[in-house]
Amino acid sequence: MKTQSLLLFLASAAMAGAATLLTIDGSKAVAMASPIHYGLMTEEINFCYDGGLYAELVRNRSFRDDPEAAVHWSEWGSAVISLDAAQPFNEAIPASLRVEAKAAGEGVTNEGYWGIPIHPATQYRASLRVKGGKDFHDTLKVSLVSNDGATVYASATTPALGEEWLAIDLVLETAADAPTTADARLQIELAKPGTCWLGFASLFPPTWNDRPNGLRKDLMQMLVDMKPKFLRFPGGNYLEGDTIETRFKWWETLGPVTERPGHPCPWGYRSSDGMGLMEFLLWCEDMGAEPVLGLYAGYSLKGDFVAPGKDLEPFVQEALDEIEYVMGPPTSKWGARRAKDGHPAPFKMRYVEIGNEDWFDKSGSYDGRFAQFYDAIKKKYPKLKCISSVGSEQPKEKWVKSRKPDVLDEHFYRRAEVFREMAKDYYDGFDRKGPEIFVGEWAAHETPFAPWEPASAKEPATPNMTAAIGDAAFMTNMERNSDIVTMQAYAPLFVNLNGRQWRPDLIGYDAVTAYGSPSYYALRMFSTNFGDEILKAELPADAKVFTSVTRRKEDGKVFVKLVNPELEPQTVTLVMKGFRSLDSTVETEVMAAGMDATNRLDQPVAVIPEVGKWEGVKRKSDYEMPAHSIVVLTFQTR
Structure with a gap:
C-alpha cells in the first residue's frame, strides 16, 4: 500500500x-x-456622486433632503435653526434655513458626507446665497473647524449682509502644516446676535481640471488610469427612478446648481443633481471617453409604465430633445441650450440605450416601447445605434422581436466560480452578424449568496482576490470575443464605505482616502494592455x-x-x-x-x-x- x-x-x-x-x-x-471594448458604467448608488465623485462637500446644501428638518445641519452655540418655507430662495429651493443667533459667534454647522476632508495647503471655494433680517446687517465668518471646535483650519469673512438675497463666494485656505483628516465640519457664525437665512451653501475642494462644480481628483485619477473608452450614464436604476415622477429628468439638471431641484434616488437618499447632464458629458470629455446615453423609456422600478402609443409620445420627445442637447448643432433648440451652458461644440455620441433592465417590466410592454423609441430615433438620427436593455441572457419571451436592436445589453452578477465556467466559451458561438453585445453590468462575487441578499450587507464592500480571479477569467472570454462584445463595464463602480447599498464595488473611499479593489487592478491591467x-x-x-x-x-x-x-x-x-x-x-x-x-x-x-x-x-x-x-x-x- x-x-x-x-x-x-x-x-x-x-x-x-x-x-x-x-x-x-x-x-x-x-x-x-x-476599439471601445473597455469602459465604465455609473449610477447614483453607494453615494457614488453626492458624497463621492461629485466633489461638493456640503451635505443637503439646498435644504431639501428632508421637508421637515434641516438634516445634516446643526446649531452652533445656543443658536436656533429651522426650515423656513416663508422665505424660499427660488422655485428649486422652496425653503431656506433660518439661523437665529443669541450671541456673537453663534450659528450653524454642516457635517458634510461623514466629515469635511481637510488637506494641507489647500484652497476651498465656498459659495453662499444668504440674506439678513432687519436685526442683522453684519458679516458672517465661514470656517473649516475640527468637530470638537478646538481647531480652526481655515476661515474667511463675508461682506455685510442686507435684507435681499446676496451671492457670496469665498476662498478658504488651510495651512501647510494642517493635518489630513475628515474630523472636521463647515461652520458659519454670525458676527453679532440676529437672524439670517441661508438659501444655499456649497463648498468645493480643488477639482479635476479645476472645473467649477467639478469632480474629486483622486477618484478621477483612478478612472483615467483605466483608460476607459466609454461611459454609460446616468444609470442604472437611477435612470428609471422608483416612479415615473422620480425618473432622471435631464432638463432639470442643467444650468446653475442653485436652480436644480434634485430628486429622490431609488437607493434611499436624495440626489442633489449637481451631477447633471452637462457634468456627465464633461466627465466623458475629461477621460477621452464616448458617452453612452441611457434614455428613460417609460418604465420605473415600482412597476409604473407608460403604454406604447400616444401616451408614450411625450417621453419619446424627451429622449429626442436629450439627444439633441448632446449632439445637435448649436443652431438647434437644445444645441443652443448646450452652447449657453458653455459647450457650443456637439459631443460625439454613437450609442443610446432605451431604458434599463426592462425585463423587470411585468406588463410585457417593452417590445412596443422599444419599437416606438427606435423608430423615432432612427428617423432623426439614423446613424445612432440603439441598445436594447433586454439581452440574450434573459428568457426569450422578454426579448425585443418587433425590431432588431443594434446592440443587446447583458447583465451578469455571478459567483466567481460561475464566471470561471463562463470564461471557457460563453460568447464563442455568438452570431457575428449581430446584434452587438454590450455587457453593461457585470461583477463576480466571492460569496455563496447574491449581492442583493441581506447577508451581503455584512461582507466587505469591495471584492477580494477570489472575485478578481473570476472577473479576470470572464474578461478573457469577453476580450477573445471583442469583435462582437463591443463594450463591457464592471458595476457598481464606486462605494462610499459609510453609506453603501450594494457590494461588491470596484473602488472604495471615505472623505479623504480612496483605494482600488483587486478587481480594479485586474480591470486596469486588462484595459490598458489591449490591442x-x-x-x-x-x-x-x-x-x-x-x-x-x-x-x-x-x-x-x-x-x-x-x-x-x-x-x-x-x-x-x-x-x-x-x-x-x-x-x-x-x-x-x-x-x-x-x-x-x-x-x-x-x-x-x-x-x-x-x-x-x-x-x-x-x-x-x-x-x-x-x-x-x-x-x-x-x-x-x-
Whole structure:
C-alpha cells in the first residue's frame, strides 16, 4: 500500500508540474477587436456622486433632503435653526434655513458626507446665497473647524449682509502644516446676535481640471488610469427612478446648481443633481471617453409604465430633445441650450440605450416601447445605434422581436466560480452578424449568496482576490470575443464605505482616502494592455489557466493575458508562431495573492500588480505563473 500511495503521489505531482501548452499564431488576426471594448458604467448608488465623485462637500446644501428638518445641519452655540418655507430662495429651493443667533459667534454647522476632508495647503471655494433680517446687517465668518471646535483650519469673512438675497463666494485656505483628516465640519457664525437665512451653501475642494462644480481628483485619477473608452450614464436604476415622477429628468439638471431641484434616488437618499447632464458629458470629455446615453423609456422600478402609443409620445420627445442637447448643432433648440451652458461644440455620441433592465417590466410592454423609441430615433438620427436593455441572457419571451436592436445589453452578477465556467466559451458561438453585445453590468462575487441578499450587507464592500480571479477569467472570454462584445463595464463602480447599498464595488473611499479593489487592478491591467487585433490562442481542453491575446497593429505589441485560478503555480509553455521577429525581453505585470487577500482603507495597496521583465524569451519558452494570479505579458513583435 505504501508503494502504491507513493506512486500515486508522484503521478499527481508530475501532473501538477506538467506545463500547459499555449500556442499563439501571429500570422493573421482572427478578428478585429472593438476599439471601445473597455469602459465604465455609473449610477447614483453607494453615494457614488453626492458624497463621492461629485466633489461638493456640503451635505443637503439646498435644504431639501428632508421637508421637515434641516438634516445634516446643526446649531452652533445656543443658536436656533429651522426650515423656513416663508422665505424660499427660488422655485428649486422652496425653503431656506433660518439661523437665529443669541450671541456673537453663534450659528450653524454642516457635517458634510461623514466629515469635511481637510488637506494641507489647500484652497476651498465656498459659495453662499444668504440674506439678513432687519436685526442683522453684519458679516458672517465661514470656517473649516475640527468637530470638537478646538481647531480652526481655515476661515474667511463675508461682506455685510442686507435684507435681499446676496451671492457670496469665498476662498478658504488651510495651512501647510494642517493635518489630513475628515474630523472636521463647515461652520458659519454670525458676527453679532440676529437672524439670517441661508438659501444655499456649497463648498468645493480643488477639482479635476479645476472645473467649477467639478469632480474629486483622486477618484478621477483612478478612472483615467483605466483608460476607459466609454461611459454609460446616468444609470442604472437611477435612470428609471422608483416612479415615473422620480425618473432622471435631464432638463432639470442643467444650468446653475442653485436652480436644480434634485430628486429622490431609488437607493434611499436624495440626489442633489449637481451631477447633471452637462457634468456627465464633461466627465466623458475629461477621460477621452464616448458617452453612452441611457434614455428613460417609460418604465420605473415600482412597476409604473407608460403604454406604447400616444401616451408614450411625450417621453419619446424627451429622449429626442436629450439627444439633441448632446449632439445637435448649436443652431438647434437644445444645441443652443448646450452652447449657453458653455459647450457650443456637439459631443460625439454613437450609442443610446432605451431604458434599463426592462425585463423587470411585468406588463410585457417593452417590445412596443422599444419599437416606438427606435423608430423615432432612427428617423432623426439614423446613424445612432440603439441598445436594447433586454439581452440574450434573459428568457426569450422578454426579448425585443418587433425590431432588431443594434446592440443587446447583458447583465451578469455571478459567483466567481460561475464566471470561471463562463470564461471557457460563453460568447464563442455568438452570431457575428449581430446584434452587438454590450455587457453593461457585470461583477463576480466571492460569496455563496447574491449581492442583493441581506447577508451581503455584512461582507466587505469591495471584492477580494477570489472575485478578481473570476472577473479576470470572464474578461478573457469577453476580450477573445471583442469583435462582437463591443463594450463591457464592471458595476457598481464606486462605494462610499459609510453609506453603501450594494457590494461588491470596484473602488472604495471615505472623505479623504480612496483605494482600488483587486478587481480594479485586474480591470486596469486588462484595459490598458489591449490591442486592435484578436489573435488565435490555443490551449488544451483541460487547461487550468485562461487566456486572451490581442495585438496592437501600430507597433506590433502583443498582449497575452493569463489567469491562474489554482492555488499552485502553473507552468505555461508559450509557442509564438507566425511572427517575423520576437524580442527576447518581455514586459510583465503580475498580481498574485491568496484567495481572501484584499485591499481596504487602512491597507489600500496590499494587493496590486508588480511590473517586471522576463528575459531570454524565445519562440518557445516556459513561463511560471504564480499561484492564484493574473498576468499580462507584453511581447514586442514584428
